[in-house]
Amino acid sequence: MNMLKSCFFYCAVLTKRNTRAHPMSSMANFSKQSMKESMSMDIDAEQNAIGGGSINEKPRFYQPNDNPIDSGGGRCNIDNTWNPSDNLSHMLHALAGIDRYPNYLSRFRQLSDIDLLEKALETRLSEVRRQRSEIVQRRAGIRQLVRRHISSEREVDVEKENCDCAELWCDHPLLSTPKTWIELRERKVLLDQAFKVAYTSTASRRNTRKAKSRKQTLSLPTVEDIINGKAQVYLDPSLLEDWMNQEMYDVYSFPLLSNEFCSLLRKTLRELSALAESDEFSHLQFGRRPIDLDTIGLGWVTDLVFHMFIQPMSLHLFAKTEKLAEEDIVDLESSSSTLDWRQGYVAGYSEDPKGYIGAQRHRLVPHTDDSEVTLNCCLGDEFEGGSVEFYGLRGTPEEGQFIGSVDRPNVGTAVIHSGRNLHAVSNVLSGDRYALIVWSRSWSHVRSSTCPCCWLNRRQDSTCICSKRWN
């Protein structure tokens, strides 16, 4: 596979959008909205607690790039004196200095300035420790919640039997990991077309010219190997063309998960959230925050989506824009994605999130994700409103401009976009809406050569000391 083919795929989806009736035409709404409106939405949302559209990010406001002073993501010390606690840039400079110069701190005249650095780092360290211990407790609590749920489902007392969780859910219809292609199909996890694209691409890859010329017989990787990241998936671009649609610039959609699977997932999350309201579990606030799939034993779903679809698809769609491969990449077939980290969670929305268990918000303010590539799959249920709106790529002139929205996709349909594409979810007007979100990062590649500050602020062609140019 070469760049030409990948460009061909790209052009084909573009052309398809222009020439064919859009299969999800009800989804595509390209009305324009001024940047001012989107900013005021942001400001409104800040007044709301969770349930109102806020996200797990510090309040920050979009500022057009012509502002000569870059506030570094909203933290700027006005008087500019050395203050590593309030000025993130000062702390990062000190860390870079300590990393570079053997006796960096000897240049500080006042010991009290070093004390300030120590205090700032201690504050961060205690935050790391606080979060760590909260995570340990929360994960243990959620595990207990899941065990309780399974024991009531199966009418066994798992606590008494002292069952190991892994054993307990090895044959569970949702929690157990599918191991073979047959099992994956029989359990109706994927929609037929998604299964076919993945299976056909994987099976036909065994017979590639390269393998033949090396006289190798490649065995078909098992689903278990793919989920565990032991086998790499390559998706055939000619199959992607029929399967995917370009919704707008750099945002693509495709049918992914089956109705049966989405409904089983929703049902389980609702039951867990309802159980979590009991006195024993209410401190966990489970179902009142997005639900991380790893914590409830559903990490395999995230792994499947990540390894089977996000990684190989991103090579076709985002290799260049998100710098997921070397600049001079010419052979996509022999390349592997540099995406190497994933997190999957379910976000729930309803018209009245405070009264509704398991759906945390009624909308979501414009934001970028801390991911290189994000997949967002509609899990249903019945709802009105709750469109995903896109506002341009951060770090480009389109940043903040309304580009288009994806309105009420079919259940099981996924959207894939770059994490730095500003996006929001509009008010859910009725019903409840669940979305499976998978964030993917590239620690081995882009995050090894860019500092967090440049990356989170999406500086393009950075001349920052963090870039390869300097290291």
Ligand SMILES: O=C(O)CCC(=O)C(=O)O
């Ligand atoms: O719920 C959605 O459709 C989007 C959620 C989202 O953007 C996020 O969790 O980062």
Ligand SMILES: [Fe+2]
């Ligand atoms: Fe997001």
